[in-house]
Amino acid sequence: MFPMTGRAAIYGRDSIAGMKLALADLARDGTPAPALRVLIDDTRSKASYAVRIAEDFIHRDGARFLCGMVSSGVAHAVSQTAQRNRVIMVGTDHASSRLTIEAFHKYYFRVSNDSYTSMAAGARYLAELQRKTGWKRLAFIAPDYDYGHVSWIDLRSNFERLGVKFDLVGMFWPKLYEPDYSPYIDALQKAEPEIVVTALWGGDFIAFMKQAASTDFFDRTRLANFDTGANYEVMVALGDKPPKGLIVSARHHNNWPESERNRRFVNDFHKAEGRFPTYAAEGAYSGIMMIAAAIRKAGSATDTDAIVAALEGLHLQLPEDPDGFTSYIDPDTHQIVQMQAVGEVVPDDRFPPARVMVGNWTVYRAEDLSPPPALVRERRSRAAGTADYFP
Numbered sequence: 001m002f003p004m005t006g007r008a009a010i011y012g013r014d015s016i017a018g019m020k021l022a023l024a025d026l027a028r029d030g031t032p033a034p035a036l037r038v039l040i041d042d043t044r045s046k047a048s049y050a051v052r053i054a055e056d057f058i059h060r061d062g063a064r065f066l067c068g069m070v071s072s073g074v075a076h077a078v079s080q081t082a083q084r085n086r087v088i089m090v091g092t093d094h095a096s097s098r099l100t101i102e103a104f105h106k107y108y109f110r111v112s113n114d115s116y117t118s119m120a121a122g123a124r125y126l127a128e129l130q131r132k133t134g135w136k137r138l139a140f141i142a143p144d145y146d147y148g149h150v151s152w153i154d155l156r157s158n159f160e161r162l163g164v165k166f167d168l169v170g171m172f173w174p175k176l177y178e179p180d181y182s183p184y185i186d187a188l189q190k191a192e193p194e195i196v197v198t199a200l201w202g203g204d205f206i207a208f209m210k211q212a213a214s215t216d217f218f219d220r221t222r223l224a225n226f227d228t229g230a231n232y233e234v235m236v237a238l239g240d241k242p243p244k245g246l247i248v249s250a251r252h253h254n255n256w257p258e259s260e261r262n263r264r265f266v267n268d269f270h271k272a273e274g275r276f277p278t279y280a281a282e283g284a285y286s287g288i289m290m291i292a293a294a295i296r297k298a299g300s301a302t303d304t305d306a307i308v309a310a311l312e313g314l315h316l317q318l319p320e321d322p323d324g325f326t327s328y329i330d331p332d333t334h335q336i337v338q339m340q341a342v343g344e345v346v347p348d349d350r351f352p353p354a355r356v357m358v359g360n361w362t363v364y365r366a367e368d369l370s371p372p373p374a375l376v377r378e379r380r381s382r383a384a385g386t387a388d389y390f391p
Contacts, residue, residue: 001050001057001068001078002093002284004042007177007203010233011070011093011280016040017273018281021265022288034295036288039063045070047077054081064301065090067287070280071176072096072147082107086304088311090291092283095227095251096147097154100333101376102383107304109311109334111290111327112283113251115147115199115227116154120369121249121340122226123158125362126195129247130164135194138166141184141208142199144173151199151227157375169193174200181208185217196221201228206237218243226342227251230358232278232351240355242345248358249342252282255350255357256341257322265319266351276351286318286327286336325366333376339366 002012019038026033039061043050050069057063058081066082066089069075075094082089083105091099091110095118100110129135140155142148152171159166170191172184185208188196200208205225212218222245228234229248254266254276265285269277290311295301297310312331320338321327327338341361348357371379 001041001043001053001066001074002280003045003070006045008045008070010278011202012042014278014281015068015070015092015284017269018277018283018285019288021268021272021281022285022292024268026289026292032296034292034301036292038288043069043071043074045074047071047074050074051077051081054078055085058085058087063087064304064307065291067291068092068284069094072099072150073145075099076103076146079103079105079108088304088307090287092287093280094147096150097335097371098146098150100335101371101379104333104380106308106334109290109329109336111286111329111336112279113227113338113340114335115151116157116371117335117338117340117369118227118249118251119151119154120158120371121342121364122197122224123155123162123164124364124368125226125247125342126197126224127159127162127164128362129195130166133194136165136167137169137191137193138195138197139168139170139172139188139191139193140197140199141172141174141188143176143178143201143204145176147201148173148199155197157371161372174204177204179207181211184208185212185215188221189215189217193221195224197224197226198229199227200225202231202233205229206234209238209243213243218245221245222247224248228279230343232276232354235345235351235354235357238345238354238356240347242356246345247342248345249340250279250358252277252279252320253341253358255348255359256343256361257320259319259321259323261317261321262319276354282319286316289318290314290316290329322363330370332373333371335370337366337370340364340369 346359
């Protein structure tokens with residue numbers, strides 16, 4: 001279930017291509033593979049419509065797994081549908097950490113980095129930068145829905161965990177798919193932050209940067225986006241003269257890690273589609289590979305409790321794993337545990353039409369990027385019986 005229309009449609013198209021690659025890899029890996037029938041529909045980025053699709057998949061088509069979802073708002077609604085029907089949901093793209101903490105239930109799993117993972121890496125990067133430059137003034141801008149707000153909660157939590165002190169000089173909440181960021185850019189300039197962290201994503205992030213580049217915003221401020229800022233379509237949009245000072249990362253990179261596994265995934269995608277993948281493709285690829293591995297381990301696709309047990313703690317080598325590390329599912333949150341690399345935009349023409357990619361990497365251990373068990377318990381306890389349980 002992916003958006004196939006509107007500003008987020010590119011993620012739907014790439015997710016479907018990633019799933020096709022996964023099915024092809026399963027068919028040729030030499031071991032018996034479960035027969036998977038994949039049904040696809042357009043969520044239109046609307047929660048109520050996505051719930052209706054999910055109900056039809058479950059009751060009309062007998063679906064055993066729900067997979068995908070780009071918007072965290074859509075994912076929350078479909079996750080509740082999965083719980084109600086005791087069907088497993090595998091999240092491949094959306095990133096709100098509330099889904100694995102406050103709104104956790106046994107049938108929900110996620111196979112790409114979430115907002116906590118990305119902000120944990122980002123907080124470490126900014127802590128190191130503060131030791132080098134002494135920056136003090138920080139502002140935050142994110143879309144005004146669950147993903148944006150929980151990204152700030154996760155960043156602030158990690159700053160507190162690391163003991164990073166700073167002056168918060170502004171917080172801004174434009175609506176999702178906002179066409180005009182000029183009032184926010186003007187307000188940011190008046191606040192005079194040294195660092196601006198953003199959770200704007202996709203076309204919104206690109207639109208913000210283009211509008212900010214028409215002012216002196218980048219002469220005075222460094223812009224950081226730790227979850228989606230290094231996605232491939234962003235690199236393409238930057239052309240050969242990107243704004244200076246960008247600090248970015250994403251849930252998958254075409255040029256990191258430089259492992260045989262990642263090169264094969266990126267090259268296979270390019271050979272099949274004639275373009276290089278966004279991170280959504282690797283997330284959807286991982287979703288299908290995880291489902292197949294869980295069915296193999298459980299011995300059946302029809303025993304839901306056995307599949308849940310198989311997924312909890314499951315290890316699986318994926319394209320974004322550096323050599324020597326294997327992704328795994330945390331049994332307590334059902335969130336995949338992965339390493340993350342943060343870097344700067346540098347000239348790189350190996351993935352045309354992009355003229356830049358991310359380089360000057362700082363790589364963070366997966367074990368340092370998961371929420372401590374005590375924090376998970378605290379957030380769940382605080383949310384019990386409140387609206388935060390179903391944001």
